[in-house]
Amino acid sequence: MDQMPIQGQQVYQLSQFWSSVMVEMRQPQDFKTAILPLARIKKIMKLDDEVKMISAEALILFSKALEIFIRELGMRSWGHTEENKRRTLQRNDIAMAVSRNDTFDFLIDIVPRDDIKSTQRPEEEIRPMMVAPEQLYYYTALQQQQGVDPQQPMMHPQYMQQQQGQDIYGGAGFQQPMQPYI
Template sequence: MTRVLDTMPGEDEEGTSTVAGETHQLQIPISRVKKIMKLDQDINKINSEALYLIASSTELFLELLAEKSAQVALEKKRKTIKLEHLRVAVKRHKPTSDFLLDSLPMPSQPLDRSPKVQSRPRSSTDNPLPSGTRRIEAFFQKCT
């Protein structure tokens, strides 16, 4: 099945659209959204209204995701939003978790912050050398 969407006037390449006398400037580059949509081989042409709606929906979705992630970060008393905050926000929002949770990378294992056992410094004599070679320390020793 081939989808054909006609390109119609009403929006320029910068993403400005006039709807009921109001002008709304998109933050996402409309040309990039169009390129991404054209990656689908079934799409030949894209209606400018459909392109605007998809770009606008994407902005709204990202805004929602950012707000929810920021809430989680604030709850955990953090100033920086991390992947774990995003995962929690996605899990809390059921419609989003249905499709997005599997796409997010798995969280890294927390680092074990227990004090490390001090190991003795490795001696240069611990590892045997192949025959015919000398250690670099031999070059820097004082001649007596």
């Protein structure tokens, strides 16, 4: 199985997953212990105005369905993580899993498609610093003092001083590496 392409491995893993789920469902289970908190599930179900009472059986079935759903979504997301040769599951992996499977269409509004990004970021990309409203006066005054166009993206003052070649750290000959303030 190591020589299979990643897509083939994912299909194989999903078929194995559903086979194990079917075997698990056919075996007798103890419903007194649930993996997900039943009280919280019941509370979420009652948020719907049309729901007045929830039977214990429905709650247990819903809990089991949620457990299977979470496991499948996790497997599909992990497949995208492996495709990108990473070992950390990221938000865009879940978004890709949702976008690749029609079964998860109901999640499109919850996991927006604009979260689906290329996993490669160009190294030259420098994002301007976003300024909080209470700091806006300081940066605007600084820009006016230095004669900077206020329409240009604002950079952190230390970054601007580094750009001008000034030693802002005060050490004799000590200069921090130039990095954008992100």
